Structures are given as structure tokens and as C-alpha cells.
């Protein structure tokens with residue numbers, strides 16, 4: 001399941017102009033995001049969830065990546081300035097997540113613009129749900 005939610009505002013998204021990396025600290029995996037990176041189709045195109053799923057990293061995403069659950073809650077440890085600004089819908093949904101911090105984002109809504117490499121931590125309660133593809 002995946003796609004976008006027609007009932008919420010889509011964030012302003014700037015497409016990357018150069019390749020960049022997203023590092024997932026918990027599983028010690030770095031994904032090279034190329035300009036022609038394939039869209040997996042879960043979460044907003046180019047979102048952290050979309051990139052992760054496309055790389056075989058299965059972050060929990062109960063609503064299918066349409067900003068309706070908060071199970072894709074992650075912490076952006078570095079590179080957050082290059083991410084899309086959270087919409088009111090994302091902020092409202094994050095309010096339902098446990099242990100929200102200033103660097104909390106929904107992986108399905110957070111779209112990096114490629115100006116910085118990104119480092120992501122998956123909260124401890126989600127870590128056992130994270131699976132890496134074969």
C-alpha cells in the first residue's frame with residue numbers, strides 16, 4: 001500500500017540537484033540517493049520512507065505512508081535543514097507519537113532536497129520492526 005493522501009496539503013518539495021546519502025544509524029546502512037533514484041511509491045516521492053523502502057529497509061508504516069498514523073516517526077540527527085518543512089498535518093500527526101523531540105519527523109513526509117547528507121535514527125520502539133531486505 002502507498003501513495004499520497006488527497007485530504008492533506010503536500011509540503012513544498014525541492015528536488016535534489018546532486019546525489020546525496022541517507023544513513024540509517026540503527027542498522028548502520030547508508031543509501032546513496034542518485035538523481036534518478038527509483039520511486040518506491042510509499043510515502044511522498046523522495047521521502048525518507050520512500051528511499052528506505054526502495055533500498056530494502058522496511059521502516060514501520062502502518063498507514064502506507066499517507067500521514068495518517070505516525071508509526072514512521074524518526075529522528076533526523078543531521079541534515080535536517082535540507083528537509084521539506086513539516087506541514088500542519090505532519091505536525092498534528094507527530095503529536096500522537098511517543099517521545100517527540102525537536103528533530104522528530106514522519107519519514108513518509110520528510111523529503112530531503114539533497115543539499116546535505118542526512119542521518120536518521122529510528123526510535124527504539126520501532127527498531128525491532130525495521131527489517132532489511134535480502
Ligand code: FES
Pocket residue numbers: 060061062063064065066067068069070071072073093106107108109
Ligand atoms: S506511515 Fe503513517 S504517517 Fe508515515
